[in-house]
Amino acid sequence: MVTRDLLRSLRNDLPMPFTFRQLGKKAPHSKFVEGRFRFQCPNCKEILAAVNPRNNLGHCFHCKMNINNIDLMLQCGYGFVDAVVLLEQWLRAYNSETASRKTTLHPAKPVEKAGQGAEPIGSILRQEFENHGPQADELTGTL
Ligand SMILES: [Zn+2]
Known part of the structure; x- marks a missing residue:
């Protein structure tokens, strides 16, 4: 079931670089520049979009478009329901990945x-x- 909380969680708790990694070749061109995750804006195609790590929100400094995980999925051609289902799976994968990283980090x-x-x-x-x-x-x- 798609709830408001789930959508908020998909936007906030799943780092956008992780979503890009899962999308693989479907994702817009992206790279880390000076610790910042930059990517090609799906709207204006300039590589002037960057993810703000504080709110996990992509923002294009050229056309001023804001883009979150769900927007990104829609831009990549997914339907809304498919996008939510996939992001939910990836969020679970991300959480288990960070959980296992935590246990290895604290011996x-x-x-x-x-x-x-x-x-x-x-x-x-x-x-x-x-x-x-x-x-x-x-x-x-x-x-
Ligand atoms: Zn743009």
């Missing part, structure tokens, strides 16, 4: 916890290996 937390939890074990081991010189040093070094 620090479980490692930290393991380190803290291992401390008493460390002192036990130190006592255990007290007379085994280099081994004990190695253990305290890693813990």
Whole structure:
């Protein structure tokens, strides 16, 4: 079901560069210039459209046209319903991609916890290996 919230989410939560990537060859010509995503305006064909990362809205600096994900899909020849269905799939793909990226980006937390939890074990081991010189040093070094 197409709801207002869904449409807002498709416009705001799915970064336009991701939509371009999914569209592949169907998408207008695009490139990153100085960290900004620029693309060929589907309206005037000038490569003077850029995505504002703050509101995820494309804007053409030549003809002043504003273009969001849904507009982009319509410009690429999709019907409204097809556009919404596809964007919804891509938003889900995008969310799972960012979720898996987050888990790989934060291995620090479980490692930290393991380190803290291992401390008493460390002192036990130190006592255990007290007379085994280099081994004990190695253990305290890693813990
Ligand atoms: Zn334009």
